[in-house]
Amino acid sequence: MxxxxxxxxxxxxxxxxxxxxxxxxxxxxxxxxxxxxxxxxxxxxxxxxxxxxxxxxxxxxxxxxxxxxxxxxxxxxxxxxxxxxxxxxxxxxxxxxxxxxxxxxxxxxxxxxxxxxxxxxxxxxxxxxxxxxxxxSSGANYSFHKESRRMEPAITPVGSVYKRTEIPDIATMQRQTMKSEPAPAPVSSVHQPVRTTPGKLASKWGQDQDDQSKADQVRADRERAEKEAQERDQAMAAEREQRAREDAAKLEERQRAQQEAADNQRLRQQEQDRQRQEDESKRQQQEDLQRQQEEEALQRQQEEEALQQQQEEEAERQRLEEEESARQHQAEQDRLAGEEAEKARQQQEEEERQREEQAQLEAELAASAQHAAQTAGHAADEAVEHQQGDSVSAVVLFGYDAAEDNEMSMAEGEVIHNIEQLDEGWWSGVSEDGTRSGLFPSNYVQLLETTPEAQEPVQEEAHAEPEPEPAAAEAAGPSAVALYDYDAGEDNEISFKENEVIRDIQFVSDDWWSGLAPDGTAVGLFPANYVELQQ
The missing domain is CATH 3.40.20.10 (Severin)
Structure with a gap:
């Protein structure tokens, strides 16, 4: 304000x-x-x-x-x-x-x-x-406005010839009328009778007439002097009244001039007010225009800031999504790594268990060596009779119950045929009665050695009538064709190339299967999404 x-x-x-x-x-x-x-x-x-x-x-x-x-x-x-x-x-x-x-x-x-x-x-x-x-504050107090109008005597005509008016000397006239009296004599301390000087006798009435004429003359002169003084007073009053009228006229003229000046000033003030109002209106219009421009600029700035904020929020959302995706990917990697670590731990535990079992088997092996030697001859004879071609056979030293679908159970003393030595710890073979096949621990059996004499008839028979490979395939599990190359990452996995065939597949889980490698040298795990089952 x-x-x-x-x-x-x-x-x-x-x-x-x-x-x-x-x-x-x-x-x-x-x-x-x-x-x-x-x-x-x-x-x-x-x-x-x-x-x-x-x-x-x-x-x-x-x-x-x-x-x-x-x-x-x-x-x-x-x-x-x-x-x-x-x-x-x-x-x-x-x-x-x-x-x-x-x-x-x-x-x-x-x-x-x-x-x-x-x-x-x-x-x-x-x-x-x-x-x-x-x-x-009004100055002189003129009284002519308050006085009642006095009766003026009639004005006598004035002659055409100038006549001087003698002004009587009132003092001289008064001195002439006064009798001269002698100065009083000194008064003595002793009473003395007063004696008057006898005067000249005159007529009483004659003296009175002289005194009366002198008094009339004095009275006439006094009246004339008073009249002249009154005329002078009237002239002075008329002059004062004239001056008052002139002063009043001047005052009225001055007031009229002041009024005109005031009117002119008022007109100038009105013009100034009008000009000021026009200037104020123009200034207000300019302020309104400037305020409108500022509001538009502010609105544009707010829109730009809102757009920038929206872009920043979108970038932040994308960054959060990318971070979330990265976290999920990292979590998946961590989960896979955890699974791999768990598998490694389980494998380590399994190896530890196998070492313990191996130690136990070695301890029991000494106890059952004699029994194994006794049954070895009989088992060798039976193995020669049952062998088809040059397959490897072994006698079971300890009974074994299959723990997985791709393993086979064995009874002590049983002969296993068609043994494939996949790795140091696990072999693959077919039971003696031909109803079972799969993996088994190699330290649970002992290989049988056959003499060349016993093998020759079998080999000749095998050359004469060879067993077709599809028959063995029919005895095995389902097979699948590799869609991609895969290199084994663990000891219990197998490697293969694109379009190679994996046989004897066991469905261990939804993601990992077990099967015979294309070269037939090993049985192990591989990812299920890398192969396609054959019908």
């Missing part, structure tokens, strides 16, 4: 009230301005037609108010403008600090007035006190 007093907000009402008060023909003879609530803009509080008595009731102790009243000067009977600046005792100190600066602006707004009164209490705005100050 501006600290300057404002006239533009209610300028029309302020000017109308002011024009009515300064117009002597208007019934409105006073106005009072006050501040609009919460601002420094002036507004018209009230106007009236009943003079100072009515105006004095409008002043409020807690306000700053400005009043202009038109009164009649009791000395000159002319209208006078009185400007009253009221700052009540109840006005806050913060507002009192603005009173002096605002007072200068308001006094300039009223342009011209005859008397200014700075009021603080009701005594300062008392109508009698105000009129007394108006009377004192």
């Amino acid at each position: 501006s600290l300057q007093v404002g006239f533009s907000t209610h300028s029309k009402d302020l000017q109308n009230a002011y024009d009515q008060v300064i117009n002597s023909s208007s019934p409105v003879n006073w106005l009072i301005y006050t501040y609009d609530k919460g601002t420094n803009d002036l507004k018209v509080q009230a106007t009236g037609e009943d003079g100072l008595e009515e105006l004095s009731e409008e002043f409020i102790d807690g306000r700053i108010q400005y009043a202009l009243a038109r009164v009649t000067d009791p000395n000159t009977e002319l209208p006078k403008l009185v400007f009253i600046a009221w700052c009540g005792t109840g006005v806050p100190e913060s507002r009192k600090g603005l009173f002096n600066s605002h007072l200068n602006d308001v006094s300039k707004y009223f342009k011209s007035f005859h008397l200014q009164i700075n009021a603080r209490n009701e005594g300062d705005v008392d109508p009698d006190a105000i009129m007394k100050r108006v009377s004192e």
Whole structure:
């Protein structure tokens, strides 16, 4: 809020009230301005037609108010403008600090007035006190407006020939009428009778007539002198009245000039107000345009920031998705690594178990060596009879129960035929009755050695009537064709190339199967999604 007093907000009402008060023909003879609530803009509080008595009731102790009243000067009977600046005792100190600066602006707004009164209490705005100050401020107290018109004597015609009027010497005339008396003699301390000097006898009536004529002459001269003095007084009064009329005319002319100057000033002020309003309107339009441009720029900035934020959020979302995908991938890798570690641990435990079992088997081997030697001869004979071609056979030293689907169970003393030595720990073969085939631990059997004499008939028979390979394949499990190359990562896995055939497949789990390698040298695990089963 501006600290300057404002006239533009209610300028029309302020000017109308002011024009009515300064117009002597208007019934409105006073106005009072006050501040609009919460601002420094002036507004018209009230106007009236009943003079100072009515105006004095409008002043409020807690306000700053400005009043202009038109009164009649009791000395000159002319209208006078009185400007009253009221700052009540109840006005806050913060507002009192603005009173002096605002007072200068308001006094300039009223342009011209005859008397200014700075009021603080009701005594300062008392109508009698105000009129007394108006009377004192009007200068000389001319009384000709109050005197009743006196009767003037008729003016005698003036002759065409100048006649000098002799002014009588009143003092000389009075001295001539007075009798000369001698100075009184000294008075002695002794009484002496007074003796008068006898005078000349004269006629009593003659002396009286002389005295009477002299008195009449003195009276006539006195009346003539009084008349002349009265005429001089009348002439001086007429001159004073003429001067008063001239002064009144000059005052009226001066007031008329002041009124014209005030009107011109008012017109200039109106023009200035109009120009100020136009400037204010232009400034407001410029401010509105600037504010609109700033709002548009702010809106564009907000849209750009929103777009940038959206892009940042999208980038952040993609980054989070990538991180989540990376975490999932890492979790999958960790899971696979954990599974591999678990498999390695299980394999290590299995190897440990096998070593323990091997130690136990070695201990039991010594106990059953004799029994194995006894049955070896009989088993050798049976092996020669049952051998087909040059296959390897072995006798079972200890009974074994299959733990997996791709393994086979064995009974102690049983002969296993068609043995394939897949690795050091596990072999593959066919049971003696031909109903079972699969993997078995190599340390549970002992290979049988056959003499060349016993093998020759068998070999000749084998050359004569060879067993077809499909028959062995029919006895084995299902087969599959490799879709991709695979290199074994563990000792219990097999390697193969694309389009090679894996036989005797055992479905160990959904992801890993067991089968015979394409070269037939090993049986082991491989990933199921690397092969396609053959129908």
